Amino acid sequence: MLIGARHIDFLRNNKIRLLEASNITAAFIGILLVVILIAELIWHYYYDPADGHVFFSYRFRAYLPA
Structure with missing residues (x-):
């Protein structure tokens, strides 16, 4: 019971710290x-199944010098 009471006191005294930690976690996620979304968009735009390469597909090679 003593451990539970200490835990409740810790939560009560450190609400701001826990809120900041949850905000940092949410921002990181x-x-x-x-x-991940940007990587998926790049993958689906530049991926050529015939080549099997992402950044050396025909769409990307159009921008490279010959």
């Missing part, structure tokens, strides 16, 4: 999802 959000940024990670945006990075």
Whole structure:
């Protein structure tokens, strides 16, 4: 019971710290999802199944010098 009471006191005294930690975690997850979305968009735009390469597909090679 003593451990539970200490835990409740810790939560009560550190609400701001826990809120900041949850905001940082949510921001990290959000940024990670945006990075994954951008990677997916790049993959689906540049991927050529005939080549099997992502960044050396025909769409990307059009921008490279001959």
